[in-house]
Amino acid sequence: MPSDMKGILRPSICRFRLSGFEITTILDGVSQRDGPHPMFGVDQPAEAVQRHAAANRLPPTRFEHSFTPTVVNTGRELVLFDTGNGAARRDAGVGHLGRLLGDAGYAAADIDVVVITHCHPDHIGGLVEGGQPAFPNARLVFGQVEFDAWRRGENLPESRGPTRELFMKVALPLADQATFVGPDQEVVPGIRSVEAFGHSPGHMAYHLESEGERLLLWADTTSHYAVSLQRPEWRVQVDDDKERAVATRRRILDMVATERLWAIGYHMPFPAVGAVDRTQDGYRWIPLSYQLNL
Numbered sequence: 001m002p003s004d005m006k007g008i009l010r011p012s013i014c015r016f017r018l019s020g021f022e023i024t025t026i027l028d029g030v031s032q033r034d035g036p037h038p039m040f041g042v043d044q045p046a047e048a049v050q051r052h053a054a055a056n057r058l059p060p061t062r063f064e065h066s067f068t069p070t071v072v073n074t075g076r077e078l079v080l081f082d083t084g085n086g087a088a089r090r091d092a093g094v095g096h097l098g099r100l101l102g103d104a105g106y107a108a109a110d111i112d113v114v115v116i117t118h119c120h121p122d123h124i125g126g127l128v129e130g131g132q133p134a135f136p137n138a139r140l141v142f143g144q145v146e147f148d149a150w151r152r153g154e155n156l157p158e159s160r161g162p163t164r165e166l167f168m169k170v171a172l173p174l175a176d177q178a179t180f181v182g183p184d185q186e187v188v189p190g191i192r193s194v195e196a197f198g199h200s201p202g203h204m205a206y207h208l209e210s211e212g213e214r215l216l217l218w219a220d221t222t223s224h225y226a227v228s229l230q231r232p233e234w235r236v237q238v239d240d241d242k243e244r245a246v247a248t249r250r251r252i253l254d255m256v257a258t259e260r261l262w263a264i265g266y267h268m269p270f271p272a273v274g275a276v277d278r279t280q281d282g283y284r285w286i287p288l289s290y291q292l293n294l
């Protein structure tokens, strides 16, 4: 008897060290979509993006978008970056952070700080579970500009109506548990905010440093490992301020490449950790292998 087919199986938890920090990336889920065009390269002809995908051995008209929150144990505090899609999108095959956190050895109640890089649904959707705060003992950290923009509902693209509704429902009521940061501010020792506005009004990256080892958690600064790194100037449909997002992408990618930082990108292929090299007309993503385990 031939064995039955078991279906696709993906790794969904990865843990490595950044000197004294222990970092765990957790796959909240993946969604398969049409694209990369027009989501990536919305200002380009479809064929140009399709050719680019094919040159990277990627299918031209379908892609996988993955979602990867990160837990950092600094030795003093347990910090979660972003909360995944949450229960609302669990039927769509995402929103698994809560369950996988347990498999990674943590309880939701263990999380001391939840840092929200920005207020799009795939990052704030898991703030609430069953009508209750999903991380009951955590202080929340939002970028001040980001939180204010969504609270006021100003300067947002029309397409972000449902995102604002979600923000008002799950994020705004938690304001009492929150602190708000500007650019270049310490969240906990070893973790500082980096201004990365554009993808959303106050989108933030975070710089992690332990005993001289450094990593930039760039969130959604660039969200497709081939298209958006190799062609950072191509416009991205889901960037709320497309022009500013391009400038930020160039600055952040340049910083990661020049300073030889490790990087975590929320939508990079799991485990979403790597480095960046400069190429003739852009950058390329180098996935982490064993470097940080040694």
Ligand SMILES: [Zn+2]
Residues within 6 Å of the ligand: 120, 122, 123, 220, 266, 267
């Ligand atoms: Zn995102």
